[in-house]
Amino acid sequence: MTIFLKNKTLFMLITILSISSILVGCVEKNVKADELLPQSIEVMKTLDSYLSDVRVIFTSESNEGGEVNMNAIITYNKEPFAYSNVQEITSTNKSANNPLDKLILSLLAKDGVVYTNNSITGLWIDETDPKLVKEVEDNADLFQNFNIDQFTDLEVISINKNKVTIKATANNSAFLKSLLASFNTETSGYVEMVIDIETKYMESFTYYPEIDDKSGEQNKITIKTKDFNNADEVVIPKEALYEK
Numbered sequence: 001m002t003i004f005l006k007n008k009t010l011f012m013l014i015t016i017l018s019i020s021s022i023l024v025g026c027v028e029k030n031v032k033a034d035e036l037l038p039q040s041i042e043v044m045k046t047l048d049s050y051l052s053d054v055r056v057i058f059t060s061e062s063n064e065g066g067e068v069n070m071n072a073i074i075t076y077n078k079e080p081f082a083y084s085n086v087q088e089i090t091s092t093n094k095s096a097n098n099p100l101d102k103l104i105l106s107l108l109a110k111d112g113v114v115y116t117n118n119s120i121t122g123l124w125i126d127e128t129d130p131k132l133v134k135e136v137e138d139n140a141d142l143f144q145n146f147n148i149d150q151f152t153d154l155e156v157i158s159i160n161k162n163k164v165t166i167k168a169t170a171n172n173s174a175f176l177k178s179l180l181a182s183f184n185t186e187t188s189g190y191v192e193m194v195i196d197i198e199t200k201y202m203e204s205f206t207y208y209p210e211i212d213d214k215s216g217e218q219n220k221i222t223i224k225t226k227d228f229n230n231a232d233e234v235v236i237p238k239e240a241l242y243e244k
Helices: 002-030 033-045 130-140 174-179 238-242
Strands: 049-059 067-077 082-091 102-110 113-118 124-127 151-160 163-170 189-196 202-209 220-226
Touching (some): 033 151, 033 163, 033 189, 033 202, 082 130, 102 130, 113 130, 163 202
Antiparallel strands (some): 067 082, 082 102, 151 163, 163 189, 189 202
């Protein structure tokens, strides 16, 4: 009886594993990069709010052989518009043109006011110029310039549960140029995107640009996004509200 139960249990496990393999196989077979990516792009362009963690690594001759790292936490709310972008920039190489090894920049916008701060002066400055407020609002959404035409050679390189990783070649585009605004370079290289099959949310976007003939881990921009349509409210620091 014990042997029978063991054999029956083993049979059930084998059956479950077989069914799982079949289901996974079906998912892999049915996921097409040229269908999933356009769907994800449309979803990302219509988000009401999100939180993005942006990490940038650059090593190039323009940086005199040093490495520049930028970490930014971005909170975006479409309506009513509110925005927070706090960046920490570090450099491994000091020079006459780059005397600082760390700089923190903050840009917040809410209720028609733009607040800025930097770690050098430590002072908060508020601006109510409608043109400036409009400019910040127009450029705040990371995904507004997303377009399927910006990517070629789409390929599904892995599937982990309901997460699909798509690799593609980057074309010159407004979206990628905005990520490289400080560099005079063409937006060549490749990207890897992790997309949730069910929600179509793009949870991770990694761009490996070629700059000064360097690519791979030497140059990398990673955007990890969460809190889709459920981002926290942007809170303006008290010192920004009361400092004049």
